[in-house]
Amino acid sequence: MTTVRCLLLDDYQDVALTSADWSTLTDRVRVDRLGRPLAPGEVADALRGYQVVVAMRERTPFPAELFAALPDLRLLVTTGMRNASIDLAAAAAHGVTVCGTRGSSGATAELTWALILGLARNLLTEATALRTGGPWQSTVGTDLAGRTLGVLGLGRLGSRVAEIGRAFGMDVLAWSPHLTAERADAAGARLAGSAAELFADSDVVTVHLVLSESTRGLVDETLLRRMRPGAYLVNTSRGPVVDRAALVRALREGRLAGAGLDVYDTEPLPADDELRRLPNVLATPHLGYVTRDTYAAFYGDAVADIAAWLDGTPLRVLT
Numbered sequence: 660m661t662t663v664r665c666l667l668l669d670d671y672q673d674v675a676l677t678s679a680d681w682s683t684l685t686d687r688v689r690v691d692r693l694g695r696p697l698a699p700g701e702v703a704d705a706l707r708g709y710q711v712v713v714a715m716r717e718r719t720p721f722p723a724e725l726f727a728a729l730p731d732l733r734l735l736v737t738t739g740m741r742n743a744s745i746d747l748a749a750a751a752a753h754g755v756t757v758c759g760t761r762g763s764s765g766a767t768a769e770l771t772w773a774l775i776l777g778l779a780r781n782l783l784t785e786a787t788a789l790r791t792g793g794p795w796q797s798t799v800g801t802d803l804a805g806r807t808l809g810v811l812g813l814g815r816l817g818s819r820v821a822e823i824g825r826a827f828g829m830d831v832l833a834w835s836p837h838l839t840a841e842r843a844d845a846a847g848a849r850l851a852g853s854a855a856e857l858f859a860d861s862d863v864v865t866v867h868l869v870l871s872e873s874t875r876g877l878v879d880e881t882l883l884r885r886m887r888p889g890a891y892l893v894n895t896s897r898g899p900v901v902d903r904a905a906l907v908r909a910l911r912e913g914r915l916a917g918a919g920l921d922v923y924d925t926e927p928l929p930a931d932d933e934l935r936r937l938p939n940v941l942a943t944p945h946l947g948y949v950t951r952d953t954y955a956a957f958y959g960d961a962v963a964d965i966a967a968w969l970d971g972t973p974l975r976v977l978t
Contacts, residue, residue, distance in 0.1 A: 665711035665965065667692040669718040672949075679958035687969055696927055703728040710734065711968075713961045716948065717742055718926065723749035736964045738762065738957035739948075740975065743870060747977060756968060757977045760960030767947035768819035771865055771895045774919030777941045778891045779803055779863075784938075801862075801889070801916075804828030809861025810848060811878070812896065813838055817867035818846040832857055835868060858885040863893065870897035880905040886915060893919040895947045898926070903934075910937050921947050 665684075667675045670692045681690055688711065696718065697705055703725060706712055711734045714721070721735065726749045733755060737745060740759040750757050777783060781798035788794055808824040810817045813833040821831045825847050833848035834857040843850040851857040854877070858864055864886065868874045878892075878901040886892070892915055894901050903924050909915045917939040923932075926945055934940055960975070967974040 663688045663711055663969070664709045665690045665713065666706060666709045667713045667961075669696060669715040670694050671696075674954060675713075675958055678951075678954040679962050681962055683962060684965060684969075688965060706732065711736070711965055713958075713965075714738070714742070714745075715957075717744040720744040721750070722746050723752075726750055726753040726755060729753075734758065734965065734968045734973075736760065736961045737977070738961065740977070741869075742977070745977075751978070756973050758964040758968065758973055759975045759977050760958075760964065761956045762948060763950060763953035763956055764815060765819060766950045766953050767895050768816050768823065770921060770943070770947045771816075771820050771867075771893055771919075772823055774893050774895070774921065774941055774943070775803070775863055775865065775891065778893070778917045778919050783941050803863075806830070806862040807832055807860055809833070809851070809857045809864040810867060811835065811854070811857060811864060812867035812869070813843060813846055813848060814867060814869075816895075817865075820865055820867065821846050821848050829863075832861055836873065854882055855885050858882045859887070861890065862887060863891045865893040866896045866900055868896055868900050870900055875899050876902045878902060878906075880908070883909045884914070888914070889916045891915065891917050891919065895919075895921040898923040907933055907937070910939050913939075915939065917941065921945055 665688050671694060673694055675692055702719060706729055708731055710731055712732060713736045715738055721744060723746045735750060735755055735757045738760050739762050745757060747757060780800040784798055788797060804827060806829055808829040808831050810821050810831060810833040812835045824831050831848040832851050833843045834851040834854055838850060840850045880902065883905050906918060910918055919941045920934065921943045922945055928935060934942055964974050
């Protein structure tokens with residue numbers, strides 16, 4: 660029997676092979692891993708000759724031209740059950756089955772609160788000063804109890820963030836294009852009349868919208884100028900939901916107290932990007948889903964997806 664070649668992409672922490680039991684595939688599959696991001700021009704060469712590829716979220720795009728350049732590819736597994744960077748129609752046209760995996764529901768919500776708390780208590784400034792011999796206490800934190808949390812997108816993740824906000828004693832306001840008062844109430848939030856109202860009335864705005872043509876750039880100059888002096892913006896959703904240039908201006912001019920960012924228009928974030936240097940930005944390298952439990956679910960299901968595909972009964976097929 661011919662051995663199938665499988666490549667695991669974007670295994671930055673070198674944990675893919677220890678996060679699941681790959682031994683069940685040993686007699687049928689040779690598994691390789693790649694631990695660095697690929698530049699667009701080198702993806703096709705790196706993947707050529709592999710029949711199976713496991714992609715980590717949306718780190719590596721799969722447009723139509725890439726499928727055309729990979730005649731051996733037959734199975735693409737993406738972690739998660741949705742991946743906007745994969746051209747599913749092109750995959751089908753080239754005979755490539757695309758399967759997804761389960762994940763952890765709480766990891767991104769927890770990181771959202773790490774960013775909110777880090778901003779409110781100036782943790783980056785204070786922790787850096789403590790490590791480098793700087794001043795002992797140089798900032799004054801912001802209480803969250805009694806403040807308003809604005810949740811832009813009250814789906815599964817947004818609802819979890821709202822629940823935690825209520826536990827901190829915050830008033831929760833929510834808005835998305837199709838959100839109803841009934842759904843907001845069920846999540847313990849009040850429905851804002853518009854996005855403008857949400858931004859104007861919130862002390863912290865946290866973004867949890869799916870990226871689409873209608874949400875790309877939704878958080879623009881107009882909305883950012885509606886925010887209160889001293890307010891914070893947090894984005895753990897997708898970078899392009901927020902107009903980057905407008906956000907940088909607001910931060911540079913001090914119209915926002917700060918921003919907590921885990922997602923960016925370009926990832927990895929270029930070394931010379933201003934968002935790496937602005938003092939009122941608390942930035943993390945897209946860690947929302949990067950936890951042990953999430954990786955166990957991702958890679959455990961990837962093993963099951965590959966085995967099922969080899970047996971002719973693919974699981975969790977995305978169409």
